[in-house]
Amino acid sequence: MKRNAYELIAPCHFGMEAVLKREIMDLGYEISAVDNGKVTFIADAEGICRANIFLRTTERILLKVAEFKAVTFDELFENIKAIRWDEYIPQDGKFWVAKASSVNSKLFSPSDIQRIVKKAMVESLKKTYRVSWFPEDGASYPLRISIMKDVVTVGLDTTGVSLHKRGYRQYTAPAPVTETLAAAMLLLSPWKKDRILVDPFCGSGTIPIEAAMIAMNIAPGMEREFLSQEWINLIPKKEWYGVTEEAMDLVCRDEELHIQGYDIDGEVLKMARANAALAGVDKQIHFQQRDIINFSSPKKYGFVVSNPPYGERLSTKDEMEILYRSIGNIIKENDTWSFFLLSGYEDAQKAIGKKATKNRKIYNGMMKTYLYQYMGAKPPRPKFDEKSQ
Numbered sequence: 001m002k003r004n005a006y007e008l009i010a011p012c013h014f015g016m017e018a019v020l021k022r023e024i025m026d027l028g029y030e031i032s033a034v035d036n037g038k039v040t041f042i043a044d045a046e047g048i049c050r051a052n053i054f055l056r057t058t059e060r061i062l063l064k065v066a067e068f069k070a071v072t073f074d075e076l077f078e079n080i081k082a083i084r085w086d087e088y089i090p091q092d093g094k095f096w097v098a099k100a101s102s103v104n105s106k107l108f109s110p111s112d113i114q115r116i117v118k119k120a121m122v123e124s125l126k127k128t129y130r131v132s133w134f135p136e137d138g139a140s141y142p143l144r145i146s147i148m149k150d151v152v153t154v155g156l157d158t159t160g161v162s163l164h165k166r167g168y169r170q171y172t173a174p175a176p177v178t179e180t181l182a183a184a185m186l187l188l189s190p191w192k193k194d195r196i197l198v199d200p201f202c203g204s205g206t207i208p209i210e211a212a213m214i215a216m217n218i219a220p221g222m223e224r225e226f227l228s229q230e231w232i233n234l235i236p237k238k239e240w241y242g243v244t245e246e247a248m249d250l251v252c253r254d255e256e257l258h259i260q261g262y263d264i265d266g267e268v269l270k271m272a273r274a275n276a277a278l279a280g281v282d283k284q285i286h287f288q289q290r291d292i293i294n295f296s297s298p299k300k301y302g303f304v305v306s307n308p309p310y311g312e313r314l315s316t317k318d319e320m321e322i323l324y325r326s327i328g329n330i331i332k333e334n335d336t337w338s339f340f341l342l343s344g345y346e347d348a349q350k351a352i353g354k355k356a357t358k359n360r361k362i363y364n365g366m367m368k369t370y371l372y373q374y375m376g377a378k379p380p381r382p383k384f385d386e387k388s389q
Contacts, residue, residue: 004044008051009155010058011038015362015371016184020057023187027054037363040064045235048158048228049243053221056183056214059162062144062155063088063228070152071106073116079152080120086128088156090233092138095121098157102147113145117154139230160227167224168279171271173203173263177307177342179220181364182210185305185371188360189340193257196302200292200330202261205272205285207305212281216255219247255284258299262290292323295330301379302337304330310345310369324351331374339374348372 012020014037021034024041027050033040039058043051051061066083070076089095097114107113121143126132140160146153164180177185185207191197193215199207213220222244229240263269266289276282308327310320324345331339331354341348344367349355356372363369 005042006044006048007032007040007064008043008048008158009038009040009062009064009153010051010055011060011062012058013037013181013184013362013364015360016057016181016188019184019187020055023055023057024051027051046239046243048235049239050246052159052163052226052228053243053247054219055163056210056220057180057187059164059180060157060159061163063158063234065143065154065156067151067153069150070147071150073107073112076107076113076152077116077120080117080154081124083121083124083154084128085121085124088234089121089125089141090138091125091129091131092135093141094136094138095141095143097145098142100145100147103149105147105150107147107150107152113147117143117145139232140227141231142227158226158228158231160225163221165224166220166279168209169204169206169275170278171204171274173265173268173271176204177206177364179206179210181342181362182206182307183214183220185307185340185342186211186214188371189303189305189338189373191303191305191338193255196258196260196297196299198260198262198295198297198302198304199306200262200290200295200304201306201308202263202272202287203268203307205261205275205287207307208259208261208272208285208287209276209279209281211259211305212257212276212284213279215257215259216252216281216284217250218280219250222247222251257284259285261285261287262292262295263287264289264291292330293326295334297334297337300336301376302334304337304339304341306340307342308345310343310348320345321347321351324348325353328352328354334376336376336379338376339372341372341374342369343372344369 017034020039030042068079097117100110100113102108142157144155144157164178166179197211269287272287276285357375358373360371
């Protein structure tokens with residue numbers, strides 16, 4: 001049975017919920033809930049395709065199957081068994097619990113949760129399809145079970161490999177920022193495609209590449225595949241074809257951009273150039289081997305969006321302090337530029353020598369980081385020329 005509407009869950013980095021919410025609303029979908037690390041919204045089958053292909057800041061799209069309270073394994077089993085799984089999984093479907101997580105709940109063993117849920121699903125589908133054995137040689141339908149304060153959320157993973165895997169980053173430098181987090185940093189800033197953007201610690205090029213993709217309107221999932229492309233019982237193939245065609249039509253290849261990526265490591269820059277070529281944006285980004293202390297630009301107004309080293313690429317606290325002092329000098333010397341810096345270095349503001357205009361706590365995986373925002377002066381508005389009217 002196909003439905004006209006589903007509730008979809010989009011997980012994201014803690015602290016980036018507002019950016020993802022805006023992205024989903026811009027796609028035209030209704031938000032039903034915003035929680036720590038996820039945004040839930042209403043969409044149809046086409047919406048599953050569009051969310052996977054167009055959203056830049058989510059890790060995956062889950063189709064919400066059920067939500068209920070359970071404090072014992074018996075309650076978990078019976079509630080899972082009561083779900084009409086035949087509405088989601090065909091008789092030859094391959095199904096398993098890919099991940100189970102539990103926070104502040106009486107049921108806390110991931111392996112036991114996975115085992116109980118799988119057993120309950122089998123019992124339910126046996127009764128519906130009137131068989132005693134399933135071949136599981138068809139399309140894949142992995143589940144993700146999340147238990148928060150004894151409330152169980154059951155979701156089917158429509159994505160498969162995480163959405164931060166755009167496909168272009170085949171070469172990585174130490175401590176790279178993920179594609180989804182890079183995109184979120186850019187979308188949090190007021191940067192627009194007609195303004196200069198510099199990443200002076202570009203590493204393998206993720207931030208400049210994501211900036212170019214945003215400016216050229218290249219959908220992040222346009223060149224990759226998703227598990228639910230095989231879910232012909234839920235999503236007709238024509239929906240995927242239609243959304244892919246929509247994404248291709250929206251690309252603007254002739255944009256004149258001013259995006260630059262610097263790094264002190266020449267070998268790392270080779271990776272960045274190769275990744276940019278794979279993303280199809282190498283002509284729009286200027287990569288250059290340059291130390292942060294040599295930062296300069298003929299442009300009076302611009303943006304720096306970067307993920308400076310804070311432990312992975314620097315070995316001592318003294319090195320970090322010296323680096324962040326250098327960053328502070330650059331900010332002071334370029335007071336008409338705006339700086340957006342993601343760092344896990346707790347003394348970053350102290351070493352920079354200036355309190356950030358705003359800082360936002362973001363969890364990069366399990367690591368607590370801060371996005372320090374130093375806003376520069378706004379450029380003057382263009383003068384209105386009456387003679388040109």
